[in-house]
Every structure is written in C-alpha cells, then in structure tokens.
Amino acid sequence: MLARVKLTHTVNRGWHVDVPTYSMIADSFLPIIPGKIDKNGPLATTNPADPALNAMTVQVECPDNYAHPITGKIDNPRIRAIYQGNPKWDRPDYIPPD
Amino acid sequence: MKILLTPQARTLWHDRTITPVNQSYDAGAVASHTLTVRWTYTVPASTKTFVQAALIDILNRSAVAGTGISQARINATTAPLAALAIARAAVAHAVAENTNHSNVGSDILLLASDILEATTEQTVATTQVNYFITAKLAEFAA
Numbered sequence: 001m002l003a004r005v006k007l008t009h010t011v012n013r014g015w016h017v018d019v020p021t022y023s024m025i026a027d028s029f030l031p032i033i034p035g036k037i038d039k040n041g042p043l044a045t046t047n048p049a050d051p052a053l054n055a056m057t058v059q060v061e062c063p064d065n066y067a068h069p070i071t072g073k074i075d076n077p078r079i080r081a082i083y084q085g086n087p088k089w090d091r092p093d094y095i096p097p098d
Numbered sequence: 099m100k101i102l103l104t105p106q107a108r109t110l111w112h113d114r115t116i117t118p119v120n121q122s123y124d125a126g127a128v129a130s131h132t133l134t135v136r137w138t139y140t141v142p143a144s145t146k147t148f149v150q151a152a153l154i155d156i157l158n159r160s161a162v163a164g165t166g167i168s169q170a171r172i173n174a175t176t177a178p179l180a181a182l183a184i185a186r187a188a189v190a191h192a193v194a195e196n197t198n199h200s201n202v203g204s205d206i207l208l209l210a211s212d213i214l215e216a217t218t219e220q221t222v223a224t225t226q227v228n229y230f231i232t233a234k235l236a237e238f239a240a
Contacts, residue, residue, distance in 0.1 A: 013133070013135055013217075014132055014133025014134050014135065014217065014219070015132065015133070015134040015135065016134070016135035016138070017135070017138075020138070020139075020140035021121075021138060021139045021140050022137060022138060023121050023122060023123060023136070023137040024123060024134075024136050024137060026123065026124060026125035026126075027125065038128075038129040038131070039129075040125055040128045040129065040131065041131045041132075041134050042131060042132060043129060043130055043131060043132075043223070044130040044131055044132050044220060044221055044222075044223065045130070045223060046132075048132070082142045082143065083140065083142060083143055083211070084143040084144075085143055085210070085211070086140070086143065086210075086211045087211075089140070
C-alpha cells in the first residue's frame with residue numbers, strides 16, 4: 001500500500017516513519033520549503049525542532065496487509081496481529097502515523 | 099528404558115513457500131540532509147527471514163568545498179544486540195564523481211522482531227549525491 005504519512009525524529013534514528021516496515025519513495029517529501037525542506041527531506045542545516053517541519057510528510061510503501069479494509073489507512077489491530085509479541089508494535093497505545 | 103524421539107521431518111527453508119521481499123531506495127541528486135531512515139523491515143511474528151543480498155551504491159555528483167561525507171548504511175538489529183552495520187558506503191565531497199559501494203552476498207538469518215534498516219546522512223551543504231540502497235529478503239514460516 002502507498003501512504004502519505006508524517007515523520008518522527010529521534011536522536012538515535014534521525015528522521016523516520018513510525019511503522020515496522022516501509023520504504024520511502026524518492027523525491028516525495030512535502031511541503032518543499034527552500035532552505036529547510038528539500039524533496040528528499042530536511043536539509044542538514046534545519047533544526048529538527050523547527051515548527052516548519054510539523055507539517056512535513058513523505059510517501060511510503062508499506063505491506064498491503066497493514067491497511068484497514070474500509071479506510072485504507074494503516075491500522076493498529078492489523079499491525080498488532082502481524083507483529084504479535086513484539087514489545088514495540090504489539091501495543092494498544094501505538095498510534096500509526098497519519 | 100530408552101525413549102527415542104524422532105525429530106519431525108521438515109523441509110529446508112529454501113524448499114518451503116517463500117515470500118520474496120525487496121526493500122529499496124533509489125534517489126538521484128539528493129541534497130544535504132540529517133540522518134534519515136530510508137527504509138526499514140521488521141520480521142513478523144512466527145516468521146524467519148534470510149537477507150539474501152544487500153547492496154549500497156552512492157555517487158558524488160560534483161566536487162564542493164568543505165569537509166564532510168555522504169554515507170549510507172544498512173543496519174541489522176538482532177535482539178538483544180544493538181544495531182550493527184552490515185553494509186556501509188561513503189564518499190568524500192572534495193572529489194567529483196567519487197563513488198563507493200558495499201555488497202553483502204551471504205545469507206544472514208533474521209528472527210521474529212529483528213530489524214533491517216537503511217539510513218542516509220549527508221553533511222555538507224550544496225552537495226548532490228545519488229543513492230541506491232537495496233536488500234533482497236526471503237521470508238518463510240518459522
């Protein structure tokens with residue numbers, strides 16, 4: 001499934017999407033803000049805490065069985081079933097990126 | 099009294115039903131950027147996955163002033179170990195058309211919840227680099 005989602009930033013992993021399996025589509029970051037966000041991500045000089053990055057999204061390819069059959073969005077119960085027993089993903093409080 | 103246990107006959111992994119998985123990031127003229135996870139793969143429950151091949155190829159499109167590098171890595175996280183780079187390639191920015199590649203051609207077995215992920219990082223402004231980072235995986239029932 002293709003999905004356009006928001007990103008997460010941590011010190012250890014940098015910018016990433018908070019799902020178990022994905023591939024970023026090249027040149028798909030939006031919005032493009034000159035001097036801050038390029039088509040392939042935030043520039044090295046951009047502070048990760050810059051509020052301009054709050055609206056940043058990227059298109060990703062995820063496994064088809066992540067999708068809710070009606071909404072088409074990445075679905076928590078499906079992720080929990082696929083990764084049953086995984087301490088990070090098999091959690092009721094995990095909220096997939098939207 | 100001896101109790102003999104006969105192991106259940108199981109076919110080898112490559113003779114079972116395999117789900118092929120390909121994770122890939124292929125981008126040209128990428129501008130400078132901070133650490134970014136371009137793709138990640140987590141082994142599902144009740145599953146094992148062989149990493150059949152992992153490849154990185156990067157190309158520095160033009161020479162620019164300043165120190166710094168562009169690099170791409172493929173990391174494997176196999177509990178309880180922390181992320182370990184199984185492939186890494188980097189180029190210096192002072193040399194145009196500088197290329198580097200890294201290949202892993204042997205099988206690496208990942209168990210449920212293990213992670214394979216590809217990252218890129220490019221530290222010098224005004225650079226443009228091409229990246230190709232891919233892995234061919236074979237997923238099968240544990």
